Structure formats: C-alpha cells, structure tokens
Amino acid sequence: MFSVFMFEKISLSRKRNHNIPLTIYTIACLLLLSSCGNDHQGETTSIVLTGKIINPRTDHVVLINYSGIQDTLKLDAKGVFIKTYKDIKPGLFTFVHTNEYQSFYLGYGDTLRWRLNTKAFDESLAFTGAAAKENNYLIDLFLEIEKSNRSLLSESQREPNNFKEMIDRLTEMRIKKLKQAAKKDNFQDHFVENTIKIIKFNGWSGLERYAYTHYGKNEILQSDVLPSNFYSYRQHLEICDRELLNNYAYRPYVISLVSNIALYNCARKHGSGKTVDRTGYEYRKEKLHVIDSLFTDQELKGLFAGIETRNFIRNRKNAVEISDLVSEFLEISEDKLLNDNITKMAATYMNLDPGNKLPNFELYQYNNKITDLSSQVKGLGVLFYWSNKNESYALRIHKRVNELREKYPEINFIGINLDDPTSGVWHEASVKFGFNKSSEFQLVDNQSISKQLALRNDNRSMVVAPGLTILDPNINLFHYQIETTLLGYLSR
Known part of the structure; x- marks a missing residue:
C-alpha cells in the first residue's frame, strides 16, 4: 500500500524559478512514503543464533529489529552467546555491543553463527551457517561503502551533472554486482531487496550532501541551479518504514536529507547562508520542522526529532534556547516516555549552565583512598571523562591532555574514569597505557553522578x-582553537 502526498506538482530539485520557495510543506506534499512487501511477507522461521565475541567490552549483546524485538543475549565466560527463535520474521536486524553496532540478515535456515573481535569490529565480523553468504556479502559491502564515502568530499568539486552521473553509475554498478552474486550464490530474495535499499540510500546521501560540500554554507542558495533531475528520486521515496532502521545506510541518509533541506530553508529566509549558524537554535528548530513534515510514523518522527534535540542540548550552553527547543520537540512528539527523557535531560544540562556549581562528588584515588572533587581543583580545572569501554578515545584524550599539560602547567587537567569501581579495569588501563596516576581518579558513585552530569562515556x-x-560544561579539547579558549579562561 502506498500513501501518496501529491498536492502540488512542484519538483523537489532546486529549480531556477526563484519565485517558488522550497519549503518543508512542499516537500511533505511530494514525498511518496511507503513500505515494501516481499515474496515471504508474513512468513516466519525457526533459527538458532549463536556467536563469539573476542575481547568483549560488556557481558552481553543486544539484538533489535525495531518491530517488536529487543533481546539482550548474555555472553558466557568465553564470550559466547546462543539463542533459539522459533517464530521470527526474516529480515535485517541490528546487533549492538557497547557503542558499536552493525546490520545483519536473519534469513531462512537452521543456524546462523558469527564471530568478531572488538579490536577490529567491522573488519573481523564473519558468518557461517544459514544466510552466511548473504551476511558476509553485507559486511563486505559496508566496508566498501565506508571506504568509498571517505573520497566523496574531494569528488564534490565536480560539476553537478558530472557528480550525479558518478553517483548514479556507482549505484547501478553495486546493484548489478549484487544481482550477479545473488544468482551465483542463490541469495534469498528478501535479502536482495533489503540490500538494494542500502545501496540506494547511500547514493542518495551523497546527493544530499553535495550542495553543502560543493557550494558551502554561505552560498547554499546557488543550489537553485542544480539540474532539474538532481533530486528527482525524492518523488518516489520510501522512508516511512520502521524496519529501515536496521538498514545501516538509512539513518545517515535521513540526517543528510534533513540537514540539506533545513539549511536551504534557513538560508532562504535570510537571503543567504552567511548568517545561518549550523549549531544554533534557528537551524535546529528548522530541522525539527522538516522531520515533522517528512514522517507520518510517530515512532520515526520521535526518534529523529529526539536525535536532533539531544545533540542540541549536549552542545549548547544557553538554557533559554534549550528550553525553547525542547518545547518545539514536545509539540511534534507523541511518545510520552521519550518526552519525559528529553525533558529530564534538558533539566540536567540547564543545571550545568556556566555560573552554576558542580556537585562535590567523591573520587577514588589510585591508591583506593577517597577524596572529593573540590580538593583536586586548586586553580583553573579541566575535567575529562573516559571509560575503558572506548579504548581508542581513552588513548586519544590522554595524548591530547598530555600535550596541553606541557603548554599550560597552571591548569589542573583531571582525568575521571567512569568504569565500574569493582571491576579493576581502571587500574589495569592506567598501568597498561602509562596514565599519570597523580591526576587520575575514578567516580565512587558512577551511576548517579553520571546521570547528574549527563555524562556519556566518550566525549x-x-x-x-x-x-x-x-x-x-562541554568543551572540545580537540578543537583547533582550544588553546585560545584556555588562554581566555586563564586571563580572567
């Protein structure tokens, strides 16, 4: 079944006719939102799902299909999990382990086994058993797409027609290659349909990012002269389907689409993109309006609106703007639990506004004696939080802090570990990587303090x-102007 929104026959491409404003309301009228069936629609299968995680970061993995299944699978002492599903609908699923996730296909068959090493999560992921050929193809495609997308920034300097032809050609080549592999290895039809969507969404993401990377923010309105067929795919877009959340190219596509439209709309209001702040309230508010117009599915609308609202709350330092954006969010979200979570998160961050005080929470010293935060902040202090669950970030942030310590010895750089105090991983990591024990601490009450400070493990x-x-409350130590910022605080 298709829901057709076609009140006006105005192309979504950036036309030369400047008298027709491209608004989110026009877009809502033009998008064709649907979910597609398949040859096995409604059928279920029985399957044993098993896997081994080498170097696990937690004691479980999570399996989600965004259509009613969210299953936590416990790992045994060897990092192995196993679960039997008697009636499960084949399709794409999402596999989550700490902050890493990946799509995989659960097809018709008896047993699917996988193995991965968290040291090289995507690169080491391999499958055997039912639908193994499909899943190994899927992960190879992911790695190929990831590598190809890194080169798109340089390709964006091509002229519009040339760029679109390149994207279309690449998309067609991948679909052709998929169909050849499907014929050779007898891929399941439902898998092929889902993988074609991955390929298409990734190509469309490239088109949506083109205007910003080619013209830049200031001159984004020049995208009015893009060829009339540049965004023609939007007129037949299938986006309002929760199962697409398992498609690893879907969320990046939606984010690119929303960002492109919102930036254009804001620039149109100002007559130029020069004064549009892409971290600011007006732009984020416009993104919420775009999301509201694109999605009829309330769960998807809430999910994407929630992402934008959370990101704004985390990165803004203005309590009034945070409050205003949360109000905008609550106008379009019908999810009471999500609304409650967003509201509480906003309240937490507003309590962390500049000028307010941090709670004087207790810390473990390296010798396991307890101190408190105020005893350690004797001058200007920079607190950086880290967890061994994200080892690469832990190493990166400590390297950066060591560089800044050498230049600014008058600043107290204080490392605070967020891992479970009973696990011993903080001591092990500190010894392994040679962290400065005299300036490293661990939260005594890591659960409640993490909530009070709205902490995430990695940034x-x-x-x-x-x-x-x-x-x-939220400084970026990797920002290219961080030293100027720190000097400003020192000179107060």
Whole structure:
C-alpha cells in the first residue's frame, strides 16, 4: 500500500524559478512514503543464533529489529552467546555491543553463527551457517561503502551533472554486482531487496550532501541551479518504514536529507547562508520542522526529532534556547516516555549552565583512598571523562591532555574514569597505557553522578574554577582553537 502526498506538482530539485520557495510543506506534499512487501511477507522461521565475541567490552549483546524485538543475549565466560527463535520474521536486524553496532540478515535456515573481535569490529565480523553468504556479502559491502564515502568530499568539486552521473553509475554498478552474486550464490530474495535499499540510500546521501560540500554554507542558495533531475528520486521515496532502521545506510541518509533541506530553508529566509549558524537554535528548530513534515510514523518522527534535540542540548550552553527547543520537540512528539527523557535531560544540562556549581562528588584515588572533587581543583580545572569501554578515545584524550599539560602547567587537567569501581579495569588501563596516576581518579558513585552530569562515556570535558563553579560544561579539547579558549579562561 502506498500513501501518496501529491498536492502540488512542484519538483523537489532546486529549480531556477526563484519565485517558488522550497519549503518543508512542499516537500511533505511530494514525498511518496511507503513500505515494501516481499515474496515471504508474513512468513516466519525457526533459527538458532549463536556467536563469539573476542575481547568483549560488556557481558552481553543486544539484538533489535525495531518491530517488536529487543533481546539482550548474555555472553558466557568465553564470550559466547546462543539463542533459539522459533517464530521470527526474516529480515535485517541490528546487533549492538557497547557503542558499536552493525546490520545483519536473519534469513531462512537452521543456524546462523558469527564471530568478531572488538579490536577490529567491522573488519573481523564473519558468518557461517544459514544466510552466511548473504551476511558476509553485507559486511563486505559496508566496508566498501565506508571506504568509498571517505573520497566523496574531494569528488564534490565536480560539476553537478558530472557528480550525479558518478553517483548514479556507482549505484547501478553495486546493484548489478549484487544481482550477479545473488544468482551465483542463490541469495534469498528478501535479502536482495533489503540490500538494494542500502545501496540506494547511500547514493542518495551523497546527493544530499553535495550542495553543502560543493557550494558551502554561505552560498547554499546557488543550489537553485542544480539540474532539474538532481533530486528527482525524492518523488518516489520510501522512508516511512520502521524496519529501515536496521538498514545501516538509512539513518545517515535521513540526517543528510534533513540537514540539506533545513539549511536551504534557513538560508532562504535570510537571503543567504552567511548568517545561518549550523549549531544554533534557528537551524535546529528548522530541522525539527522538516522531520515533522517528512514522517507520518510517530515512532520515526520521535526518534529523529529526539536525535536532533539531544545533540542540541549536549552542545549548547544557553538554557533559554534549550528550553525553547525542547518545547518545539514536545509539540511534534507523541511518545510520552521519550518526552519525559528529553525533558529530564534538558533539566540536567540547564543545571550545568556556566555560573552554576558542580556537585562535590567523591573520587577514588589510585591508591583506593577517597577524596572529593573540590580538593583536586586548586586553580583553573579541566575535567575529562573516559571509560575503558572506548579504548581508542581513552588513548586519544590522554595524548591530547598530555600535550596541553606541557603548554599550560597552571591548569589542573583531571582525568575521571567512569568504569565500574569493582571491576579493576581502571587500574589495569592506567598501568597498561602509562596514565599519570597523580591526576587520575575514578567516580565512587558512577551511576548517579553520571546521570547528574549527563555524562556519556566518550566525549565530555568541562572547565571549572575553584569552588567548582562551571565555566564551560562541554568543551572540545580537540578543537583547533582550544588553546585560545584556555588562554581566555586563564586571563580572567
């Protein structure tokens, strides 16, 4: 069944006719939103799902299909999990382990086995058993797409017609290659249909990112002169289907689409993109309006609107703007639990506004004695949080902090570990990587304090003054102007 929104016959491409404003309402009228059937629609299968995780980061994995299944599978002492499903609908599923996730296909058959090493999550993932050929093809396609997408930035300097031809040619080549492999290895039809969607969404993402990378933010309105067929695919777009969340190219595509439309709309209001702040309230508000117009499915609408709202809350330092955007979000979201979570998150971050004070929470020292935060902040302090669950970030942030320590010895750079205090991993990581024990601590009450500070494991740092007065609740130590920022705080 198709839901057709076609109130006006206006192309979604950036036409030369400047008298027709491209708005999110026009877009809502033009998108064709649907979900597709397949030859096995409604059929279920019985399957044994088993796998082994080498170097596991937690004691479980999570299996999701965004259509009613969210299953936590426990790992045994050897990192092995096993689960039997008696009635399960084949299709793409999402596999999650800590902050890593990947799509996989659960097809018709008896047993699907997989194996991976978290040290090289995607590269080491391999399958045997039912639908193994499909899944190995899927992960190879992911790695190929990931590599290809890294080169798209340089390709964006091509002229529009040339760029679109390149994207179309690449998409057609991948689909042709898929069909050849499907014929040779007898891929399941449902898998082929889902993989074609992955290929198409990835190609469309490239088209949506082109205007910004080619013209730049300031001149985004020049995209009015793009060929009339540049965005023609939008007129037959299938986007309102929850099962697409298991498609690893779907979310990046939606984010690219929403960002492109919102930036254009904001620039149109100002007559140019020069004054549009892509981190600002107006732009994020416009993104929520775009999402509201694109999606009829309330769950998808809430999910993508929630992503935008959370990102804004995490990165803004203005309590009024946070409050205003949350109000906009609550206008379009009907998910009471999500609304409650967003509201609580906003309240937490607003309590962390500059000028407020951090709670004087307790910390373990390396010798296991307990101290408190205020005792460690004797001057200007930079608190950086890390977890051994994200080893690459832990190494990167410590390397960066060591560089800054050498240049600014008058600043107290304080490392705070977020791992379970009973696990011992903090001590092990500190010894293994040679972290500075005198300036490293661990939260005593890691659960409640993490919630109070709205901490995520991999990207939060703060600047505080003596007395724990917050100067910056969310500073980026990797920013190219970080030294200028730190000097500004020192000169106060």
